[in-house]
Amino acid sequence: xxxxxIFSFLLTLSFTKCSEAQTASQVINKVNxxxxxxxxxxxDMNIHLDVSFVKMKDIAAKVYFKKPKKIKxxxxxxxxxxxxxxxNIQAMLEDTNSYNAIKTRAEIINGVSTTIITxxxxxxxxxxxxxxxxxxxxxxxxxxxxxxxxxxxTMEIEHFYGANSNYALxxxxxxxxxxxxxxxxxxxxxxxGSSTETPDKPENKKGKITIVFSNYLVNKGVDDKVFx
Numbered sequence: 244x245x246x247x248x249i250f251s252f253l254l255t256l257s258f259t260k261c262s263e264a265q266t267a268s269q270v271i272n273k274v275n276x277x278x279x280x281x282x283x284x285x286x287d288m289n290i291h292l293d294v295s296f297v298k299m300k301d302i303a304a305k306v307y308f309k310k311p312k313k314i315k316x317x318x319x320x321x322x323x324x325x326x327x328x329x330x331n332i333q334a335m336l337e338d339t340n341s342y343n344a345i346k347t348r349a350e351i352i353n354g355v356s357t358t359i360i361t362x363x364x365x366x367x368x369x370x371x372x373x374x375x376x377x378x379x380x381x382x383x384x385x386x387x388x389x390x391x392x393x394x395x396x397t398m399e400i401e402h403f404y405g406a407n408s409n410y411a412l413x414x415x416x417x418x419x420x421x422x423x424x425x426x427x428x429x430x431x432x433x434x435x436g437s438s439t440e441t442p443d444k445p446e447n448k449k450g451k452i453t454i455v456f457s458n459y460l461v462n463k464g465v466d467d468k469v470f471x
Contacts, residue, residue, distance in 0.1 A: 265380055267346035267360050271336055273383030277411035278333040283309040283465040284412065287458045290318075294422055294450035306456075313470045332388055332400065333411055335374070341365055342374075352377050352386045370394050384411050396424030407459050418452040425450060 290302040304318035312334065345361045362374035370392050377387040388400040398420040405414035 265346075265358070267344040268339065270346065270358050270360055270378050270380045271339065271344055271376075273380060274333065274378060274385060274411055275337055275339070277383045277409060278337070280462075281308070281310070281410050281412065282462050283307075284410075284459060284461045285463075285465060286412075286456045286460070288316075289455045289457075291453040291455075292451075293453070295448055296422070307465050307469045309465045309467070309470070313465075313467075315470050332376075332385060332402075335371070336362070336376070341369070350377060355379050355386060357386055382408060384408055396421045398425075407461060410461055412456070412459060412461070414456055416454045418454075420450050420452075422448050422450040 285305065285307050288302075288304040288306055290304060292299045292302075302318050304316055307313075307315040307317075342362045342364045345363070347359045347361055350357055350359055356379075357377040358380045360376045360378055362371075362376065364371050371390060372393060373391040375389040376385050378385050384404055385402050387402065389397065390400070391397045398418055400419075401417040402413045403415040403417075404412075407414070
C-alpha cells in the first residue's frame with residue numbers, strides 16, 4: 244500500500260513537471276488539435292439570459308458548424324450570442340499567427356490544475372484587446388476565459404465538458420459580462436415570447452448568458468444548404 248502511494252505521488256509529480264515544461268504554444272496547440280478533429284457538428288442549445296433590465300424566456304436553438312468557418316444558428320426567437328458563434332473561443336485561438344501567447348502561471352479550477360495563457364492580438368484593429376485562458380493542458384480544453392474587447396467590455400466565460408471533451412466541444416458555457424458595456428441587439432424585441440424593459444442607462448451590474456448544449460452529432464455531415 245505504501246509503495247502504491249509513493250508510486251502515485253511520483254506519477255503526479257512527474258505529470259506536473261511535464262505540464263510546467265510545456266510552452267504557451269504547445270498548450271494552445273493541444274486545444275487546437277482537439278478542435279481540428281471536428282469537421283462538422285450539430286447540437287441543440289438552450290439559452291438563458293439573466294440581465295436585470297431584460298426579461299426574456301429561455302430560447303431553444305440549434306447550431307450547425309462546418310469547416311472551415313461555416314456557422315448557422317436557428318432559433319425560435321432572437322439569438323443572443325457573442326459573434327453568433329457559441330464556440331468562438333476555439334475559433335479565436337486557431338489562427339496562431341494573429342496573436343502572441345504568454346504563459347503566466349498555474350491555477351486550480353474546480354479541482355483541475357490549469358495553465359493560464361495570456362493572448363495579445365498582433366493587429367490594433369482586432370476587437371479583442373486582451374485574452375486570458377485557463378487551460379487544462381493534459382486534456383487540451385479551456386476551463387475559463389477572460390476577454391477584454393472593444394465592443395463589449397470585459398467578459399468571463401466558464402466552460403464545462405462532457406462526452407465531447409476530446410473535440411473541445413462544451414456541454415455548457417456561462418458568459419458573465421458588464422451590463423453597462425454589453426451591447427444587446429435591438430432585434431431582441433422581435434422575440435414574441437419575451438418582454439423587455441430597457442432603461443436609458445443600463446445599470447452597471449453583472450449579467451449572464453448560460454448556454455446548455457445537448458444532442459451533439461459530430462462528423463456526421465452537414466448539408467451546405469443549411470448555411471444559405
